[in-house]
Structure formats: structure tokens, C-alpha cells
Amino acid sequence: MRxxxxxxxxxxxxxxxxxxxxxxxxxxxxxxxxxxNCSTVPNGCTWQVTSGQSAPNxxxxxxxxxxxxxxxxxxxxxxxxxxxxxxxxANVAGSQCVASSAPCQNRxxxxxxxxxxxxxxxxxxxxxxxxxxxxxxxxxxxxFNDVNCQACFKQxxxxxxxxxxxxxxxxxxxxxxxxxxQDCQLCYGSSYIFNTNTCQNCLVNTSLxxxxxxxxxxxxxxxNNYSNSAGTSCIAASASCNSSSRGKVSxxxxxxxxxxxNTPIVDSSGNCAAGIQASTTFSYxxxxxxxxxxxxxx
Numbered sequence: 562m563r564x565x566x567x568x569x570x571x572x573x574x575x576x577x578x579x580x581x582x583x584x585x586x587x588x589x590x591x592x593x594x595x596x597x598n599c600s601t602v603p604n605g606c607t608w609q610v611t612s613g614q615s616a617p618n619x620x621x622x623x624x625x626x627x628x629x630x631x632x633x634x635x636x637x638x639x640x641x642x643x644x645x646x647x648x649x650x651a652n653v654a655g656s657q658c659v660a661s662s663a664p665c666q667n668r669x670x671x672x673x674x675x676x677x678x679x680x681x682x683x684x685x686x687x688x689x690x691x692x693x694x695x696x697x698x699x700x701x702x703x704x705f706n707d708v709n710c711q712a713c714f715k716q717x718x719x720x721x722x723x724x725x726x727x728x729x730x731x732x733x734x735x736x737x738x739x740x741x742x743q744d745c746q747l748c749y750g751s752s753y754i755f756n757t758n759t760c761q762n763c764l765v766n767t768s769l770x771x772x773x774x775x776x777x778x779x780x781x782x783x784x785n786n787y788s789n790s791a792g793t794s795c796i797a798a799s800a801s802c803n804s805s806s807r808g809k810v811s812x813x814x815x816x817x818x819x820x821x822x823n824t825p826i827v828d829s830s831g832n833c834a835a836g837i838q839a840s841t842t843f844s845y846x847x848x849x850x851x852x853x854x855x856x857x858x859x
Contacts, residue, residue, distance in 0.1 A: 580623055580624050580625045581612075581620060581621075581622070581623065581624065582620035582621030582622070582623075582624050582642030582643045583620060583641065583642050583643070584611040584614065584618050584619070584620050584642075585599070585618075585619060585620065585638050585641045585642045586617055586618060586619075587599035587600075587608075587616065587617040587618075587619045587638070588617055589617055590617070591616050591617045592615075592616050593610075593616055594608040594609055594610050594611075594616050594617070594619035594620075595608055596608065598616070598617065598619075599619050599638055600636040600637075600638040600639060601634050601636060602621070602626075602634065602636075602639055603626065603627060603632050603633060603634045603635060603639070604626075604633075604634075605626040606621055606622070606623070606626040606627065606639065607621070607622045607623075607626075608620070608621065608622070609621075609622040619642075620642050621639060621642040621643050624642070624643035627639075627643055627658075632656055632657070633654075633655060633656055634655050635651040635652075635655045635656065635657065635658060636651050636655065636666075637649070637650050637651050637664055637666065639651065639658075640658035640659075643658070644658040644660075645658075646660060647660040648660045650663070650664050650665050650666075650680075651665060651666060652665050652679065652680050652681070652682060653665045653666060653680050653681055653682075654681075654682050656682060657682070659679040659680060660679065661675075661676045661679045661680055662675075662676055663676065665679070665680030665681075671691075671694060672691045672694060672695070672696055673691065674689050674690060674691055676696075677689035677690075677691065677696035677697075680696070681696055681698065683698065683700070684700070686700065687699075687700040687701070688700050688713065690709075690712040690713045691712070692708060692709060692712045693708075697709060697712060697713065699712075699713030699714065702725075705718045705719070705722045705723055705724060705725060706718050706722060706733075707731050707733060707734065709725075710725035710726075713725065714727075716728070717730070717731050717732055717733075717748075718731075718732060718733060719732055719747065719748050719749070720732050720733065720748050720749050726747040726748060727747065728743075728744045728747045728748050729741070729743075729744055730744070732744070732747075732748035732749075739758055740755055740758055740759060740760055741755060742754065742755040744760075745760035748760065749762070752764045754773075754776045754777060754780050755776075756772065756773055756776055757772075761773055761776075763776075763777035763780060763781070766793050766794060767792065767793060768792050769788040769789075769792045769793065769794065769795060770788055770792070771786070771787050771788050771801050771803070771806065773788070773795075774786055774787055774788045774795035774796075775787075777795060778795065783797070784797040785797050786798075787800070787801050787802055787820075788802065789802055789819065789820050789821065790802045790803075790820045790821040791821070796819040796820070797819070798815075798816045798819045798820055799813065799815075799816055800816065802816070802819075802820035802821070811831060812827050812831060812832060812833055813827065814826055814827055816833075817833035817834075820833065821833060823835060
């Protein structure tokens, strides 16, 4: 029974001792331990002269004051007095003591990615990088450029600078690096194709060529392999609208209408010409009507 009482007493004494803060040095020349002489403290915490010593040797009177609810206003001195397991620095928000390699507040040394994650309150899954001697939260990236994308993901910013992409080289500052089909789509979007060492958009409606239309037809899986005569649309003609590229393929009214709506018929020389397309049935009706009129007047 006496042993049990002694163990309870020892446990109580240990708990009380453990809850008292460690000794820290406040401003030299001070005779009291206070917020003015040491640092601000979270609500419910107080400074006191370290037991058996005199100011400026101070300690937090009761470290349990840091465990009740949300904590705000932590400083390095408070953390050095009450921090556990090497957590002797206050994070940037002053809401937690952390075991960073150097102070988070008023930092004078270079940042490391591990210190960034400790010093800046974040989700456990957040990824940090150091850019221009500052901590960058890669999981909440708002500025997309090659520097940030490389630091965070070893990637590059796309052409719109609204995302990081896994292209083989920069989308914005390509230099001498040749383009390829995959980079065209990564950098510019799914409507782009690789054509003669450049990326071209299949959704444009100016300066279209047969080559570009053919590549875009392969991309979309359609038969619009040729550009119309104006270069404004890809069409499903049977051959090129360009006479010099058409070869020996004869013109048809369908191709004439597709290539150039203003010249929708085939004339006697076999070329497209202006006029009105008339169906065979309509032609027969017209001829029959004219014949009747002639008979009536005879």
C-alpha cells in the first residue's frame, strides 16, 4: 500500500515538474520576467523567474497552457521553454512549435524544403520547394512559369501559363530544341499538331493548306483532307482544290461546290464555273414546259 502511494506521489511530482518550462534567457539587464522583457505569450501562459535563479533567466510557469484549444502568438522563446522533442522554434503563423533547423520567423539562413513544410502550416500531403530563397507551396501553385514548374515538378509551364506540363523542353523559351507531336499537344492543347518543326492549330480558319488539313484529319479521324480554295476550311473533296496539285483528277460538281461555293458547276472545258446547279429531274421538267409553250403558240 505504501509503495502504491509513493508511486502516485512520484507520478504527480514528475507531471508538475514536466509542465514547468525550461530556462531561457530574456533581455539582459531586466529584473523581472514578463511579456515586455521576454516575449508575448499565448493566452493563459505566463513568464516567471526560473526556479533557483534570477532574471533574465526565465521560464513559462505552466506549459500545459499550450495544450488547451487552438494556440496563437507562439514565439521562439516560448517554444524553447516549452517545446518538446527539439521543437524549439515557432512556425511562421505562431500556432505551433516545430523542430526546424533554424528559426521560421525572422529567418537569416537559407530555406530548405523540409523547413518550409515545418514552418508553414499545411496539409501533410502538401509539397514545398525553395524558389528565389523563398518557400513555395507547390500544392497551391498560382504562378505557373518554368522556374516554379521546374522547382516543384521538374516540368515546364504550358503556353497559357496556367499549368505545369511534362514536355521535353520549355514551351515558352524553346531555343534550338526541336518540337515533336507530344510536346505540341502538351504545350498548346489537344487541337494542335506537329507540322514542319512547328505546332499548328487545327481549329484555325485562315491560311489552311492541304498538308495541314491532312494532318488534322488524321488527328480527328475524318476525311477532310484538303483545304478549300480560300484556305478557310478543311473539306472532304476527292482531290486538292489547287489545280496544280490536283493532277489528272477530273472536277465534279461536288468538288467544285466544296472547293469554291461561287463556282459550283463544271463547264464545258471541265473546270469549275459560276452558275446554278440544276438537278436532272428539274432540267427535264424545264425542257418539257418550254416544249408545251412552243406548241401552244404554233
